Amino acid sequence: MAKTNAERQKAYRENKQGDKALHVWISEEASLALKRLSSHYDEPQKNIIQEMILLADKAIINSLETDSYQWQDYFSVDDK
Numbered sequence: 001m002a003k004t005n006a007e008r009q010k011a012y013r014e015n016k017q018g019d020k021a022l023h024v025w026i027s028e029e030a031s032l033a034l035k036r037l038s039s040h041y042d043e044p045q046k047n048i049i050q051e052m053i054l055l056a057d058k059a060i061i062n063s064l065e066t067d068s069y070q071w072q073d074y075f076s077v078d079d080k
Helices: 005-015 028-041 045-063 069-079
Strands: none
Touching: 028 045
């Protein structure tokens, strides 16, 4: 028996646990660059975006002194 729309949606959401949806508009230039990067590295655009975000985050974290005001301020975003 075929699944109902609600059953398919529920299964999809359960499969995405731990992931967050992100809907943004970007410039055409950025969109084309993302497509090129995705093609060049043979990776999905999602992976390219995630890696770029995590690399930028790591660079900032590495530039901050642990437990400094800046460190605490940077990580306080998680609480907001």
